[in-house]
Amino acid sequence: MADIEKHLLQTLDRDAVIEDSESFASTSGYDHKAVVSSIKSLQSYEMIAAEEKSHSRFVLTAEGKDVCENGSAEFRVHGEVKRHEGGISMKQLQDALGKDVVKIGFPPAKKLGWVSMEKSSTGEQMLMSKAAEVPDVTRELLEQIYKGQEVSKADADALKKRQQITPESWKTYKLSKGTKFALEKKKPATDLTHEMLKDGSWRTADFKAYNFNALGQPTAGGYLHPLLKVRAQMRKIFTNMGFEEMPTNNYVESSFWNFDALFQPQQHPARDAHDTFFLTRPAASPLSRQPQDYVQRVRQTHERGGYGSTGYGSHWKVSEAEKNLLRTHTTAVSSRMLYRLAQQGFKPSKYFSIDRVFRNEAIDRTHLAEFHQIEGVVCDKGLTLGDLIGILHLFFQRLGMKKLRFKPAFNPYTEPSMEIFAYSEQLHKWIEVGNSGMFRPEMLRPMGLPEDVNVIAWGLGLERPTMILYNIDNIRDLFGHKVSLSVVKKNPICRLNMQNTD
Ligand code: PHE
Numbered sequence: 001m002a003d004i005e006k007h008l009l010q011t012l013d014r015d016a017v018i019e020d021s022e023s024f025a026s027t028s029g030y031d032h033k034a035v036v037s038s039i040k041s042l043q044s045y046e047m048i049a050a051e052e053k054s055h056s057r058f059v060l061t062a063e064g065k066d067v068c069e070n071g072s073a074e075f076r077v078h079g080e081v082k083r084h085e086g087g088i089s090m091k092q093l094q095d096a097l098g099k100d101v102v103k104i105g106f107p108p109a110k111k112l113g114w115v116s117m118e119k120s121s122t123g124e125q126m127l128m129s130k131a132a133e134v135p136d137v138t139r140e141l142l143e144q145i146y147k148g149q150e151v152s153k154a155d156a157d158a159l160k161k162r163q164q165i166t167p168e169s170w171k172t173y174k175l176s177k178g179t180k181f182a183l184e185k186k187k188p189a190t191d192l193t194h195e196m197l198k199d200g201s202w203r204t205a206d207f208k209a210y211n212f213n214a215l216g217q218p219t220a221g222g223y224l225h226p227l228l229k230v231r232a233q234m235r236k237i238f239t240n241m242g243f244e245e246m247p248t249n250n251y252v253e254s255s256f257w258n259f260d261a262l263f264q265p266q267q268h269p270a271r272d273a274h275d276t277f278f279l280t281r282p283a284a285s286p287l288s289r290q291p292q293d294y295v296q297r298v299r300q301t302h303e304r305g306g307y308g309s310t311g312y313g314s315h316w317k318v319s320e321a322e323k324n325l326l327r328t329h330t331t332a333v334s335s336r337m338l339y340r341l342a343q344q345g346f347k348p349s350k351y352f353s354i355d356r357v358f359r360n361e362a363i364d365r366t367h368l369a370e371f372h373q374i375e376g377v378v379c380d381k382g383l384t385l386g387d388l389i390g391i392l393h394l395f396f397q398r399l400g401m402k403k404l405r406f407k408p409a410f411n412p413y414t415e416p417s418m419e420i421f422a423y424s425e426q427l428h429k430w431i432e433v434g435n436s437g438m439f440r441p442e443m444l445r446p447m448g449l450p451e452d453v454n455v456i457a458w459g460l461g462l463e464r465p466t467m468i469l470y471n472i473d474n475i476r477d478l479f480g481h482k483v484s485l486s487v488v489k490k491n492p493i494c495r496l497n498m499q500n501t502d
Pocket of ligand 1: 330331375411414457458459
């Protein structure tokens with residue numbers, strides 16, 4: 001390519017024009033196509049000017065080439081018939097030349113008067129030769145075309161009709177020097193650089209023209225992570241059901257709201273550094289900043305009970321309740337919200353949240369030390385376990401999970417408690433999808449909620465349904481430093497198999 005370009009430029013420098021690119025190619029031993037691509041490139045730099053010339057000609061088809069080699073079908077039919085002085089039957093002729101040749105060659109041979117069909121002495125139909133010597137005009141014409149000689153339009157049309165020749169068109173170029181002619185191709189500058197400005201070379205530099213039709217680079221930002229997409233759908237479900245979102249912007253929580261307010265005993269193993277991330281700085285949130293009457297009621301309920309409960313019967317330590325931690329569940333947010341509701345004066349309420357929680361867990365393909373919880377809370381007078389089961393059915397139905405099963409479970413803050421299992425149509429099995437229950441009076445009454453008010457609540461992980469929806473089997477491919485950015489860029493929108501139950 002570079003050689004051809006150089007050769008073209010040198011020739012133009014010497015002769016000023018190249019009359020015909022094709023003859024330039026053949027005398028120099030280049031393929032004309034390669035010369036054309038060099039011409040295009042030099043032309044785009046305005047180093048040469050090219051005047052296009054269109055040409056067309058006929059070339060032989062495979063059948064045309066066969067005629068050139070073996071003679072036309074009519075010529076061969078006549079030749080074969082002539083070899084048999086007493087004539088030849090059609091069948092013999094076909095056996096000798098093949099059916100196709102006979103089919104093509106017999107009609108013209110007959111029409112030209114070279115052969116005829118006659119009754120022999122034995123009464124059989126025989127083909128007889130009627131001419132001693134015949135010219136093979138078709139072959140001669142094809143040979144002329146092959147050599148590039150002109151034939152009449154009528155002859156060319158006839159050969160084309162017989163599919164022995166086909167038209168071919170191509171272009172050649174007459175070349176002359178362009179406005180930016182030079183012997184060397186100089187790459188024009190694509191950027192105005194600091195150096196160019198400093199040394200003044202920008203004044204004479206050749207800049208590449210802008211290509212306003214070029215597509216821009218795809219932007220590298222602004223993609224939503226699958227977890228965010230599923231979260232957006234979950235939000236929609238909750239808000240459609242009339243739930244209000246709880247403020248979850250405090251990852252750091254005191255043990256008081258995360259555990260004590262929920263009637264979780266201070267000796268509970270979950271309150272151990274093996275399970276919970278405690279903060280070293282600041283290590284504690286002074287309880288004196290919390291509402292004192294409430295703190296006293298919480299202490300009393302833990303130590304001595306009340307509201308029909310005997311309590312835990314052990315000493316409740318302020319220092320334990322003051323410890324700061326990374327919240328282990330979003331139920332810490334629910335406890336703050338329910339306390340606030342009680343202070344503002346009870347009214348039936350529905351809350352939800354979807355946000356991050358932290359647990360000091362060994363990380364494996366299904367567990368992370370930080371993950372997302374989806375939490376729903378319904379607060380009203382006279383709610384029963386039946387309401388809890390009913391609302392869970394409504395909620396999960398909207399996620400596309402129609403079949404649910406419940407299993408009795410234990411939570412320090414709910415009684416009764418139920419684990420929730422759903423039948424996954426995608427995985428064809430029952431999977432655990434969440435935990436639920438009715439908050440205990442030991443949690444609600446100290447807050448100041450009326451005795452006849454019940455609160456039903458449930459929680460589930462965001463990661464598990466996201467992994468099922470997006471076919472991800474290792475949680476580390478979904479979240480954390482090993483996540484592939486291309487997965488984040490290319491994942492599809494979240495489509496839950498939502499049911500309209502209204
Ligand atoms: N907080 C529980 C958990 O972390 C979930 C839950 C929420 C259970 C509300 C009952 C009621 O697993």
